[in-house]
Amino acid sequence: MAIEGYRIVRSRRKTLSLCVSREGEVVVRAPLTLSAEYIGSFVEKHSAWLQKKVAEANARPKLDLSDGARVVLFGTQYTLASGRTGVKGTVLYLPEAGREEALTRFLKRFSLEVMRILTDRIARTYGFRHAGVRISSARGRWGSCNKEGMIAYSFRVAFLPPALCEYVAVHELSHTVVFDHSPAFWKVVEEVLPDWKSRRKALKSNGSMGYL
Ligand SMILES: [Zn+2]
Known part of the structure; x- marks a missing residue:
């Protein structure tokens, strides 16, 4: 199975490392001058493990934080709205971003x-x-x-x-x-x-x- 896409982060490191973010993005940390081809084959070699991690990240329960969504905190249901962070009655205000x-x-x-x-x-x-x-x-x-x-x-x-x-x-x-x-x-x-x-x-x- 092939990995659809990944992000390469280059730095002065000497080794390659792979990780999957909580959002399911594959990130490759690589030395500054290592060829993209070599990185590609490295990713390919670990594709089974990466697929598994991506699937796990995608299966993670998601919290809907859009306006009007409901979130239950300590057993009380709050409705989300835009505003300065805090609770007023059963409205939970969160900033836009x-x-x-x-x-x-x-x-x-x-x-x-x-x-x-x-x-x-x-x-x-x-x-x-x-x-x-x-x-x-x-x-x-x-x-x-x-x-x-x-x-x-x-x-x-x-x-x-x-x-x-x-x-x-x-x-x-x-x-x-x-x-x-x-x-x-x-x-x-x-x-x-x-x-x-x-x-x-x-x-x-x-x-x-x-x-x-
Ligand atoms: Zn204990």
Whole structure:
């Protein structure tokens, strides 16, 4: 199978490298003087791997950020409109250009606010002691907790339904008691959320990590 098109980025590097952007574009990084012919055959040689990566990028769930589109944040549906970034009632305003970046910045603030309240409430109710809440951009994990009890959530938790946000918070808070994923850990989780198994399963099949 042939690769339809690709972008060559030349620099003072010594080796060739291939990658596929989140938008499904093939990018080749190449040394300044390497021939286009050589690059072409290199791309061809890796076409099977590239095809797979392009297909994965295209299958990523897309977030419609046009005016009038709807986005659900922490279980509340907002309608998108153009304006200065922020929420008014159930309208989420984003600037005309650079909407993904603007939404990302907004969600970092918004998630911190919401997850801090949620985490503190669960901690108070069940007697967990944590060192604080932060927001991260890390892809591939919804939350983490370090040895000091500092909890970090991906800003993408905003796309999860409240029951799953709650599971993520309980999971991380339980790490302040048991640091690993041993049976003792799941016992702590279960004391707070008897239905943790179904929530965990739902979280695993939730595709919103790919939105931004
Ligand atoms: Zn964990």
